[in-house]
Amino acid sequence: MTTLHDVDPPAVAVDSASRSEPTSEIAPRDAGYTAAYIGMAACAAVLVFLLIRFTVDDAFISWRYGVSLTRGHWNWNPTSQDKVEAYSNPLYAALSFIPALLGFSTELFFKILALGIGAAYLRVVSRLAVPRMQRLVLAGFALVNPLFFVHLLDGLETTSFALGISALFGRLYLRGRLDRTGHLLAVAVAFSRPEGILFAAVAEFWTYYLSRRRDDLVNASAVVAGLGVYWLARAEYFGKFFPNPFYLKTADQTSVVASTVKIFHDLQVKVLLFVALIVLAEWLRRNRAGARSEQGRPQRLSPAQEATPVVLAATSALIIFTLYQVSNLQMDFGNRFRWQLIFPIAVVLLARPLFVPRTGAEKTAAPPASARWVALALLIGAVAVLEGGSSFTAHRTTVIVGACAAFLAVLIAWSTGRTAALIAGAVGLMTAVSAVSAGELVGWAVYRYHLEYAHHALGSAIAADRSLDGTIAVMDSGALPFSLNAHQRSLDLGGLADPFLDQPVPPAVLADLSAVVTLGGGPARGGMWWGDTSSGPVFARLQQGGGFDYAQGVPYADGYWLNVYVKHGLGTQLLRALPAMRERAVANNFVPDDKVLDDHLFDFPFLRGRPAQISGQASAAGK
Structure with a gap:
């Protein structure tokens, strides 16, 4: 898995300086963080032991394509006739060819792959040039989140898709453009799920908008055109413009007009909530005596690059409020459809420093992220969380409390310019979308x-x-x-x-x-x-x-x-x-x-x- 960014030289210097601080000054803080990581690792070990035995029935649909491919046919059945596209994750369907060809257990192959993906995420987090509190929270999004392991180990692409989106937009947020690895990552996201094509296209457009470089335009155009050719080729091969799951999940809608009316009807309350919170936050900012201004703070990112988390959150919300709203999402265990789109928002908005730590040993030369851009991304994610899903209906109290924590963080960050509260907001967002019971x-x-x-x-x-x-x-x-x-x-x-x-x-x-x-x-x-x-x-x-x-x-x-x-x-x-x-x-x-x-x-x-x-x-x- 690709890292979110290259560690900035100032951050490396800070790490070296922190190691040279007197032991008596940093030992208590180090001991606290060490204890937290040990506790989270113990929790993760229990969750892995419990959930690694979970493989959902739908995973075997994709794996059957790998078995058929060993007989020379890319089809659910080992035949060239009656072709059907039953999978929603062509990447995993293609990967299943490897264990099928080698005579290796396909299920075991994907368990090993899943553990590798989880380890790669933790490795990336450990290298981020952010305050240690943010690294701790990012690690906690996985280590103490049962749904992370549910979706990581179930044989489907949910967690790898979410992490792919996180890495793709994280690179844009931190670097301002996609390099060759970033373009490959966009292709991987597009091949992970049908929704991934939209994320890939948005990322490719955004990389050109940020850099305005001709080579980025050429590369972005090539990727988008290639994805378009792939989509038309698979439509020709299977004889349908969309995979079978799309037709089954949207079959309850009578017409495009009916679907559009439903979308706009259900959006009314959410749009009002969004506008009301922004108006209230702006009123608090203008009327708060002594509010800290961000204009005098050193900025190394352009305003457009600072807005990258908002672009990601808006793309996720667009899918949740449109496609998911008019679809009959079967097998939505663990709220997986919305979870895979909300998780990247929380990860990306913590990928840059949100505050300058008071402890000298932790201070970084990288400026904190813009409070309002991060708050806006968090607000979009929190409103999207309130869109009905399996988690919302089954764990209403937890979802509402988590969303309220995110809303409160938005008000504080927007009105005061202080971004530290956004860490608690990100935790609230993940709590809301990851609600689960012991049963x-x-x-x-x-x-x-x-x-x-x-x-x-x-x-x-x-x-x-x-x-x-x-x-x-x-x-x-x-x-x-x-x-x-x-x-x-x-x-x-x-x-x-x-x-x-x-x-x-x-x-x-x-x-x-x-x-x-x-x-x-x-x-x-x-x-x-x-x-x-x-x-x-x-x-x-x-x-x-x-x-x-x-x-x-x-x-x-x-x-x-x-x-x-x-x-x-x-x-x-x-x-x-x-x-x-x-x-x-x-x-x-x-x-x-x-x-x-x-x-x-x-x-x-x-x-x-x-x-x-x-x-x-x-x-x-x-x-």
Whole structure:
């Protein structure tokens, strides 16, 4: 991971001077910071131990592309037909080719990658030329933030995307332009998520606006044009202008007009809040006797460069208030969609010194950041936090308290010119967007075991039955299809990986079905959950007979069953294995989460080379 900036020579000199100070003067402060870091490291170790076993089902969607690529096809299925773009992170989908090619556990590969990304962030923070209090807070954004590790270790791109944005705009904030590494970083951000293309384009435009250099214009134009060519090429390859997830998440909007009306209706209160706080802060500034003026302070950055955090915050808020507002954001566990856009704001606004420390040993020659620009970025982030999300609805009190801390910091910094309060504001911002309960953490820690006994076990059993060599239809696009044989074709009935999202399922595909795995609230025949895509014709075929035999499947949890329909005469081996699989799943997946965690405390599924049917460990009392 690229560092946010090169350490300024004055900061290096300061560090050397601080080490030459008498031990008696700096030892108490050093001891306090050392104790804080030790405490945070201990907290991080516990969180890693608890959450490293968490891998979300959606991660396996992207990883399936790497498996297909080993067979020569860039597709969810190992075939050149019926291409579908089911991933939202082309970078991780491409990286999954490496472990698939080497025969290495894909899950373990991404756990190692995640730990490396986390370590790189801490390394960058340790090199920042800012007061040690800011470095401590920046380290704390990761080390004592459970959602940092939830999103870092879940197999998705959430944390790496957030850190990529932080590094991209951090370079602009500190250097005033992007070098070759910065342009590569912009490309990486663009390939991390669809929203990343907007961040990359804004960063490229901003680097030219700051420098007004011809070579920056040429480089920025080349990057933006290259991203445009890529987007058109992938649209031509997959046959759709947007990936499947986009169509599914925005399907509830009837028209562009309806979406626009919804956006403006919901923005009214937030715009009024934003304007009211700015007016109040300006009134306090003008009426406060003896307010410190920033005009006489030494400035090394241009006003435009000082505004970089505001540009970042405005870009994040634009996505939250528009695209996210009209989308049905599924799998928004841990408020991940808004978290990945708010986290970079808090990091970047602390990337420059916010105050000159009183202790001589810490003083730096770099001027503190402009109070009002940083306050404005924090205010935009705080208003965006109040946009409804899973975290806001589940942890309303924590979100409001954190946002209020940010608002108070804005008032203080704007009216007095003192930026030290903004550190507390940044902490409030991160607290608001990272709210989580202990029960949620335990639930995520045991999530992967539920998958192991249900989705992975059933997928592996289907793969082991050689008679089931036709298409396997399943109401899941992640863990279960990933457990099938590399050559096996699957049909996603949920929609994310369904190539027939806007067209009828070809009769040849229906005729090729060997088995259908449905999801439902219980083991009763016919109690399947219907989707909006290929599930219609497939389920209609099952209900009409269609030559399929029904068998009770396995439960993921109480009220969540995976049941099986097998074409008549096939699947003898699978049908024989189902009763034992079901018994293990009932014994383990109907147990309270804390009991599951006790039984699997030192059992890490990603250390197994391939998803396997594991033996039950629940006690008889838990059955």
